[in-house]
Amino acid sequence: MAEKSYTMDDLSLVKTEETVPLKRRSSQGDQPSRDNEVKSPVLKFLLGRADAGNIFDSNGTAPPVQSNNECRHRICMTEVAPSHSSIFGTENREEWKLSISEFSSKKHGKSSKDLPKRIRTFYKNQDELITTFEDFHFGVDDAMKHTEEMEEKRKKANILAKITLAANVCLLIAKLVAAILSGSISVISSLVDSCVDLSSGFVIAITERAMRKRDLYEYPQGRTKLEPIAIVILSVIMSLASIQLIVESSEKIAGLATGGENRPDVGITTIVLLSCTIVTKIVLFLVCRRVRTPSVDAMTRDHRNDVLSNILAIAFGYIGSKSMYEQYQVSELVYLDPIGAILISLYILFGWWSTGYGQIKLLTGHTAKPDFLKKLTWICMNHHPKLLYVDTVRAFHFGVNFLVEVDIVLPEDMTLKEAHDIGEPLQQKLESLPEVERAFVHLDYEFEHRPSDEHKQV
Template identity: 30%
Template sequence: MADSSGLPTAGQSADPISTSAPSNNPSTPDTIHEPIQAADITPASNFAAAPTPTDEKKPHITLSTTDRSNTSSNPEDPYSLARYKREALDKRSLKADHPKGKQRPIKKFYNRQNELIESYLQSADEEAMEVEDQAENGPKVKFAQRGSFVVNVCLFIIQLYAAVSTKSLSLFATAADAFMDVVSSTIMLITTRMAARPNIVKYPVGRRRMEIMGIILFCAVMTLLAVELIIESARTLASGPKETEKLQIIPLVFVGVAIGSKSIMFVYCFALRRYPGARIFMIDHRNDIVVNIFGLIMSIVGQRLVYWVDPAGAICIATLILYSWVSTAFEHVPMLVGESAPTDFINKCVYLAVTHDDRITKVDTVRAYHAGQHYYVEMDIIMDEETPLKVSHDVSQELQRKLEGFSDVERAFVHVDYEGNHSVMEEHKPPYEIQAPKQPLFNRLKFWKTGRDTPQIENAPPTGILVQA
């Protein structure tokens, strides 16, 4: 049994919602009409393809909200989704209901379905829950950030003393890592403070994206450190063995104190990892624990047994740092570019629009994309052309306010139309233009050598796109 059905990824026009049993062919999502049969609702997946040029003239999502014959009188759950949540997920119950199915994917399907229904029903309370959460955990996140900064400053001094005393390259690597922690922590504190203090005149939509910029700068600084350590360690390996001082107990104790302090801060930040500011420090503390333990071992082995173990250990440490921060940067860069929101989030936005007001006849298009840590949502709804302007304005504005009440939404824009048969591209400047397909590389080189122009394919279907500047 598959565990998902198709909905559009954000930034795309919405395809019809599938609320039937999981399909065996995910490339062709099922289509139904209102009213939604909540008993068969399935979680959505990410396999929905982007609309092709030939599909642009098709009206997309067509959820009629006019037929409410099968809805309940409960305004918070008009489709009675709560009664379709499956509570019995033990092996015996699943085996009785699905004797020929595999229990693990079936259980995964029902768990995800329950989560999806729960997210629908709690969507109206998200804003209040976010305010309560910020009041409860906001001071904890600030303490995690400031406490991490103070710990990084103290540990840099300790580790620098240990590295100078032992003249170990591995300990110098850990000291350099600690110094860059201080620099990057300063960047994070500054950018977080700027994000929390918006300038409405200069930045009309706030400076929340400044926090993501701080994380990316954090990653860039740590990446430069890792590259420098690799270069210096390679030089040491190439220069051959050198005489070094014997290890002393005090520097080793200092390194142990650093490991213990980082471990405490890691546990604290791990509990707050769902907040970006605390999560980035959690990753930093995790890396520092591994780096310090490994650096200490390599330093001892390098000075007591084989000289090349010390610089080789420094290279390993630097490689670990490089991989960790580059991967973290690649996770956050798409948020600035405008990556699509998950399909489950699109589902929740559509459900909110469908249940918002009976005068909304259809939901035409839904887009959601990152604008920093949170999303921008664009929604096109259809109302009767005879609807007074005052009514359509009030309905759409209230829907927009509800969308912005989601904890993951930064801004929402709701557009009202009276028909949904036009192309989405007619309302805005197209983000791309269709290009004719290129000749294979071999043919292009062949005609270039003979001095003739590459022949054009007549009546060739457009297959490529070119993003406009």
């Protein structure tokens, strides 16, 4: 509101007969209806001496100013009502929204360095969640940005699948030569691993190609589930191959105990070939770990497994070879070759079992983590001022991504058109998230019913 300012020297010039009151602004920020209703403060607003203990009379009013010196010690007090009821900024008049300032003030940042590790982890996760709320509030995340990012990841995944496929073909030939030259069961186990790697590369490449071909009539929702299905199939194949290697290694140990098996011959050629394989797999591992998609994650784990298996193949194969026996004359070292093969097979078996189990959970509708449900709830609560309640927020895996179900409560007398214009944008907003494959928004006018009243329990 407009108000004439006064200095302490000018207070004595204020006219005592000016008694037009100031109009208090309403809580909604209404302006005075007439310009002459807002004038300079009257003298009765000069409330007492600043250092006086009791300046009011029995009627609760301040005594009149007697002199200019006395006026210098009095303070001009005017009360103007705030334009909104919140202490936070409401420049856009969005008082109904959750205040981002309250959440941002809870951030700890680097101030929790002296706390125990588990508490620091808690605050770190909380800060990341608040940052996500801030991104939603200020509109940092949008559908177009995420669509482009996902498409870019798909292209990179396709390129890496082809590179991995070509590399595995070359490494398979190198390991085949090494296995023939050495006769080591550890090297053979690494060779079998490469054979399965080659098969996995073919499967993932075919899967990526099939996912890009969309048929709205045969697969109206797309074929995104092909990715986890392919990984489950690979897990089964790798697990069976590992079990077979364990059986072969056990038979090798039994043959060595009876003297019916020859010692492996791991020479310099075998070591060089396996060393080249290790270097190649390390490079592929470092490149693939930068792209976060399920298929590339599977390739990343595969490259890591290859690095470890080839290191073990070199170490155990050489220790159990003829060269080591001729040098140290320790006959028991020959058992390290099949033992190394068993260790390699067990590592591959448990790694792929864990991978397959995780993908099965995604295919069977495992629930989303609480932090993701919090993000969905935040979006719903800040969607529209006429949204009365958020009844239910549910998200579960629909393959790699999530299927989201949201129940919101709107006024009972709202028209169908207005309710539709609230629900559909919320659905589109939820589906703009990169983790969400499909979202359903159910509109209701009350929230006292049970979920079983609306949906079949399965």
